[in-house]
Amino acid sequence: MPALPGRTLVLVDRSGSMFCSRLSDRSELTRADAAAIFGTALALRAADVDLVEFGTSSKEVPLREGESVLKVLGRFGDLGGTDTTGAVRRHYRRHDRVLIVTDEQYAFSHHGDPTAQVPADVPVYTWNLAGYRAGHGPSGKANRHTFGGLSDAAFRMVPLLEAARDADWPWVY
Numbered sequence: 001m002p003a004l005p006g007r008t009l010v011l012v013d014r015s016g017s018m019f020c021s022r023l024s025d026r027s028e029l030t031r032a033d034a035a036a037i038f039g040t041a042l043a044l045r046a047a048d049v050d051l052v053e054f055g056t057s058s059k060e061v062p063l064r065e066g067e068s069v070l071k072v073l074g075r076f077g078d079l080g081g082t083d084t085t086g087a088v089r090r091h092y093r094r095h096d097r098v099l100i101v102t103d104e105q106y107a108f109s110h111h112g113d114p115t116a117q118v119p120a121d122v123p124v125y126t127w128n129l130a131g132y133r134a135g136h137g138p139s140g141k142a143n144r145h146t147f148g149g150l151s152d153a154a155f156r157m158v159p160l161l162e163a164a165r166d167a168d169w170p171w172v173y
Helices: 031-045 069-073 084-091 152-166
Strands: 004-013 046-054 058-060 097-102 124-128 144-148
Touching: 004 031, 004 084, 031 046, 031 069, 031 097, 031 152, 046 084, 058 084, 084 097, 097 152, 124 152, 144 152
Parallel strands: 004 046, 004 097, 097 124, 124 144
Antiparallel strands: 046 058
């Protein structure tokens, strides 16, 4: 699990669609719980973090230093529909990066693309746990990155991409 420097916003999708399917055919874990576990694990390793669950509404999930991931998991709920854009608009406060763990089953918002709520020089990383046809924003350019699925390799993507952007050597981390 990488340690993330600076300020990080972690958004975990807790909309209804995240509870409808398991993460994979070989797992009993729902996408909602997988997203919460992954988001919490990343948040617990970040220097300065805001962990947020979102659906129709959104709210911060409190963390205490040294707390276990499973203990924090019990603080997440089922938040109905999906308003990713509203969650980004409400909780983004000059963070150095934004991480979104979702199925990207995105209900259109009158505010538009969720990633457009973040300045272009700030990276937004999205993990899509389901692979719906249309994503919620662009990927592969302008500091916007979307990854399909979730594996232990996913944990290393943020430091690797940021090291490449900053021209650091990957073994510095």
